[in-house]
Amino acid sequence: MKRFEAGAAAPALDEIREVPTLCPYCGVGCALAYGVDRAGTIHYARGRDGASNAGRLCVKGRYGFDYTSHPQRLTRPLVRRDAAYPRGPLSAFSRPGASGPRKPGGIVDYAEVLPHFREASWAEALDRVAAGLAGVRDRHGADAVAGFGSAKGSNEEAYLFQKFIRAVIGTNNVDHCTRLCHASSVYALMEGIGSGAVTNVVRDVENAEVAVIAGCNPTANHPVAATFIKQAAAAGTKLLAVNVRRPGLADYAQQYCQIRPGTDVAFYNAVMHVLIDEGLHDRAFVAERTEGFEALRAVVARYSPEAVAGITGVPADEIAGFARTLGRARSAMFFWGMGISQHVFGTDNARCLIALALLTGNIGRPGTGLHPLRGQNNVQGASDAGLIPMYYPGYQKVADATVRARFEGLWGVPLSPEPGLTTAEITHAALEGRIRALYCMGENPFLSDPDVNRVRESLSSLEFLAVQDIFLTETAEFADVVLPASSFMEKRGSYTNTDRRVQLGRPVREPPGEAREDWRIIAALARRLGHDWDYADEAAIFDELVAAAPLYANLSHERLGDNGRWYPCPSPESDGERLLFTERFPIGRGRFVPAELGEAPDLPDAEYPLVLNTGRQLEHWHTGVMT
Numbered sequence: 001m002k003r004f005e006a007g008a009a010a011p012a013l014d015e016i017r018e019v020p021t022l023c024p025y026c027g028v029g030c031a032l033a034y035g036v037d038r039a040g041t042i043h044y045a046r047g048r049d050g051a052s053n054a055g056r057l058c059v060k061g062r063y064g065f066d067y068t069s070h071p072q073r074l075t076r077p078l079v080r081r082d083a084a085y086p087r088g089p090l091s092a093f094s095r096p097g098a099s100g101p102r103k104p105g106g107i108v109d110y111a112e113v114l115p116h117f118r119e120a121s122w123a124e125a126l127d128r129v130a131a132g133l134a135g136v137r138d139r140h141g142a143d144a145v146a147g148f149g150s151a152k153g154s155n156e157e158a159y160l161f162q163k164f165i166r167a168v169i170g171t172n173n174v175d176h177c178t179r180l181c182h183a184s185s186v187y188a189l190m191e192g193i194g195s196g197a198v199t200n201v202v203r204d205v206e207n208a209e210v211a212v213i214a215g216c217n218p219t220a221n222h223p224v225a226a227t228f229i230k231q232a233a234a235a236g237t238k239l240l241a242v243n244v245r246r247p248g249l250a251d252y253a254q255q256y257c258q259i260r261p262g263t264d265v266a267f268y269n270a271v272m273h274v275l276i277d278e279g280l281h282d283r284a285f286v287a288e289r290t291e292g293f294e295a296l297r298a299v300v301a302r303y304s305p306e307a308v309a310g311i312t313g314v315p316a317d318e319i320a321g322f323a324r325t326l327g328r329a330r331s332a333m334f335f336w337g338m339g340i341s342q343h344v345f346g347t348d349n350a351r352c353l354i355a356l357a358l359l360t361g362n363i364g365r366p367g368t369g370l371h372p373l374r375g376q377n378n379v380q381g382a383s384d385a386g387l388i389p390m391y392y393p394g395y396q397k398v399a400d401a402t403v404r405a406r407f408e409g410l411w412g413v414p415l416s417p418e419p420g421l422t423t424a425e426i427t428h429a430a431l432e433g434r435i436r437a438l439y440c441m442g443e444n445p446f447l448s449d450p451d452v453n454r455v456r457e458s459l460s461s462l463e464f465l466a467v468q469d470i471f472l473t474e475t476a477e478f479a480d481v482v483l484p485a486s487s488f489m490e491k492r493g494s495y496t497n498t499d500r501r502v503q504l505g506r507p508v509r510e511p512p513g514e515a516r517e518d519w520r521i522i523a524a525l526a527r528r529l530g531h532d533w534d535y536a537d538e539a540a541i542f543d544e545l546v547a548a549a550p551l552y553a554n555l556s557h558e559r560l561g562d563n564g565r566w567y568p569c570p571s572p573e574s575d576g577e578r579l580l581f582t583e584r585f586p587i588g589r590g591r592f593v594p595a596e597l598g599e600a601p602d603l604p605d606a607e608y609p610l611v612l613n614t615g616r617q618l619e620h621w622h623t624g625v626m627t
Contacts, residue, residue, distance in 0.1 A: 016043055020562050021506045022495055023061035024152070024488035027374030028052050028202070028224050029497025030061050031563065034489070040509030041069070042489070050563060052202065052499055058223035059618060065489065068509070072110055073470055074484035075513025077125030078117035088460045090116050090477040094446065096453065108472055117482065122514065126521075128481050129439070130528035132464035133169060136437035142170030142416065146426045146435050149176040149387040150442025151376035154493025154505065156541040157518045158378070158385035159393060159548070161441055167411045168526050172398050172420030173435070176387045177443065178379050183422075184346030185336070185372040186383060191593055192354040193363070193370075194586030196395055197380060200333070200369030200579045201499040201566075205232045207367030210329040213241040214353060215264065215339020219248030220618045222373050222498070229335075238329070240322055242267065243339055245613060255322055261611050263312040265345060266597045268352035269303035270312075271323040275359055276300065280327025282361030289584070290358050292592035299594035311597070327360060331367035338614070341372065348595035358590045364582040374498035377488075381496030384552070385545055389420030394549030410548055413531075423449065430458035437464040441518060442485065446474040468521060484515040491517045492538045494560060496567075501576070502555055503564030 016035045023030040023045075031050025035043045042065050047057040080087075089095045090113045120128075137145050147165040149158055158176075165174040178186070186196035193199070202225045205211050211229060218226035230252050233239050239253035242264075250256040259267050275281045276297055286293050305316035312319075326332055334357055340349040354370060362368040374380045386393035396403040398419050408415050421429055427449065429435040438459075449455050459465065459478040467479040476482050489508040496502045511517070519541060526533040535541050539557040546552045554569040566576025604611055 018046070019506055019508045020048060021489075021508065022377070022503055023057065024377050024505075025058075025060045025064065026222050027376060027379060027498035028222050029377060029495060029499070029501060029503055030057055030224055031503065032057060032061060034065065034508045036508050042066075042508060048562075050503075051501055052497055053224045056224045056227055061224075068470075068487040068489045069512075070471070072472070073487075073512050073515070074472060074482065075515055076119045076484060077122055077514070078472075078479075078482040078484075079120045079125065079128065080480050081116055081118055084116040086460075087462065087465070087478055087480075089456060089474075091474070094456070094474050094477055096456065108474055108477065110472060113472055113477055120481075122516075122524075125481050125483060126524050126528055129466045129483070130525055132466065132480060133437050133439060133525075134529055136463055137169055140436055143173060143418070143420075144434065144436045145169050145171055146173035146421065146429075146438050147175075148423065148426075148438065148440045148443040148445060149174060149382060151177050151379035151382045152442050152488070153378065153382065153518055154491070154495055154538070155378065155381040155385050155502070155545060156493045156538045157441075157522070158382040158387040159545040160519050160522045160541055162386045162393070163411065164522050164526055165439070166392075166415055167413045168529050168531050170416060172389050172416050172418060173426060174387060174420055175389050175423045175426065176379075176382050177376065177423070177448065178383050178388065183388070184341045184343070185350045188347050188350035188354055188593070189370065189372075190395065192351065192358070192591050193581065195580065196383065197500050198369065198371045198498060199363055199581055200371065201501075202371065202373075203228050204367055204369065204578065205229055205237060205333050205335075206235065208232065208237050208329075208331050208333045209367065210238045210240060210326055210332040212326065212332065212334045212353070212356075213239055213243075213247065213249050213253070214334065214336040215243060215341075215343075215349070216335060216337025216373055217243070217247040217249075217615060218335070218337075218373065221337060221375070221616045223618060225373065225498075238325060240325060242322075244611075245615075255318070255325065257312075257314045257318060257322060260311070260313045261613070262343075262345070262600045262603075263308075263597070264340065264343070264349045265352055265595045266303060266308040267312045267314060267319065268349075268356060269300045269595070269597070270305045270308045270319045271326065272296070272300040272352075272356060272359055273303050274305060274320050274323035275327045275356075278324070278327070280324065281359045285361030286359065289361075290590045290592060292594075296355060296359075296592040296594045299596065303597075326356070329360075331365060332357075332360060332362040333367065333369050333371060334362070335371050335373055337373045338375070342614070344600050345595075345598050348598070351593045351595045354590075355592050355594075358592060363590070364579070366579065369579070371498070377497070378495045380498060380500065381494070381502070384496055384549060386549070389422055392548070393545060394551045396549075407548070410544075427455055427458040430461050433461070436462060438462055439466045439468075440475060440479075441468040441522075444469075444473040444475045446478070468518065470515070483521055484511075484513070485521065486511040486515050486517045490515070491519075493519075494538075494542055494557065499566065499578075501564050501566050502552070502560060504557060504560045504562075
């Protein structure tokens with residue numbers, strides 16, 4: 001954002017052009033336009049009439065764009081100086097025993113860290129990264145290398161990154177931040193209905209008689225989505241909120257149940273107990289479109305409201321009232337977030353919500369559906385594109401020989417049959433010496449992954465680390481080579497929001513200095529390692545993604561246009577499907593998967609009597625680099 005001096009003349013309006021693009025923050029995927037002058041300075045953001053936001057923006061989307069012109073953007077490749085070895089943290093903040101706030105601005109102290117690196121040419125930097133990754137692979141095997149991709153990158157970048165790790169390096173050790181957020185939801189959804197994405201869009205809440213808001217705080221996390229939920233509540237939709245701490249939407253809810261941390265399964269099993277006991281479940285839907293009901297009935301029979309009231313902290317009559325409101329509704333939507341999935345029992349929590357939707361017949365009709373609110377602007381797309389260790393693009397299993405043969409034909413190389421390691425497993429494996437090289441693109445695991453002491457030791461133990469980012473991050477303090485990447489505003493690409501809507505982001509300005517688009521960096525590394533990757537542009541990469549992932553069929557950059565399309569898209573002319581599974585599920589019948597209440601490994605005790613709960617603030621974003 002340009003800083004104006006008092007009395008300085010603002011540029012004439014005819015010198016400012018508007019570039020239609022997207023918001024780079026949360027998974028709502030708001031359509032907006034940036035007002036940009038000839039020098040590439042962004043003067044304002046204006047909401048466009050997109051399918052997901054109808055012209056609305058939150059405070060981050062409207063004002064949070066100045067990070068791209070921050071003076072501490074990386075502009076040239078950096079190589080670690082010999083004196084900075086052995087590898088370890090370079091700032092006081094990142095060293096063991098550090099406490100207190102970081103330097104204002106949300107990024108590391110450059111004066112402290114930058115002297116430990118020297119600038120290098122792109123040729124030298126790329127040669128070093130290629131040699132570092134290939135050297136570890138050749139000495140220790142492909143499975144000694146891993147990659148952390150980014151939910152902030154485009155679909156094209158996610159696709160190319162996972163292809164690089166799989167087809168060039170030869171391992172499935174590739175993952176991104178979905179592992180720490182909605183991976184548990186995806187697993188439960190694939191298991192229960194055969195699809196890892198939402199079944200209907202946020203704005204369908206206007207057709208719902210009831211909306212369950214479980215383990216999420218949309219007013220802070222998905223502010224524009226929250227406006228549509230509030231609007232629905234004002235028009236008569238009954239909100240039922242369940243959380244361990246009071247969410248903003250509780251002010252608009254007919255009922256708010258504050259459960260004790262870790263007791264989600266007990267609460268939802270008790271709700272299902274009442275639904276079945278009082279005959280409020282949809283018998284026809286259960287009989288015609290589901291399987292496993294008797295097993296579910298047997299489990300939830302032990303979870304009466306009276307039995308779980310003392311466990312959850314919610315009185316039995318309130319649990320029963322919640323169930324009756326839900327069971328008597330003609331249509332209900334289920335929204336959930338990190339309170340359900342970023343959890344030691346996240347998969348079981350999601351299984352319970354899926355079971356509730358199946359039990360009440362609330363999938364496949366207007367105003368009904370399952371909607372795990374995706375956190376990052378492209379965490380849905382990155383997962384769709386295969387940036388996960390057990391699936392190729394389109395959620396096709398790497399362990400399936402037929403699927404693997406298809407991708408070997410598409411990519412022209414033999415592929416590993418073994419599912420890879422997750423982000424948490426990669427950091428553990430590094431400590432054990434099984435992972436020796438890491439390529440990290442647009443992720444800051446030192447600050448965002450759990451157990452900072454373990455992550456510090458893991459990064460320090462690597463033989464080689466390449467970091468590709470727009471700022472010098474805490475993770476970059478451990479790097480051998482740092483590659484300067486382009487920000488969201490400096491590249492073209494597609495992004496898939498929480499509604500399954502695939503939309504185009506467009507460049508607003510040129511990358512600063514010698515910074516490059518991520519896809520060009522990945523392709524250059526592949527060429528150095530003997531692979532003829534010569535993509536003409538981002539559209540060509542997207543076309544290959546569509547060929548690899550049938551769920552993106554009939555999409556292309558040209559067809560996405562200014563407003564995007566939902567997937568699945570049944571024909572080139574279609575706008576895509578807002579509502580899924582009106583007649584059947586991808587696995588045929590929906591599956592009830594019963595869950596039992598487990599005991600968390602870490603519970604409050606006399607020595608540690610408090611529970612730490614994470615969450616976002618409306619005005620800020622994650623590790624603070626963007627805000």
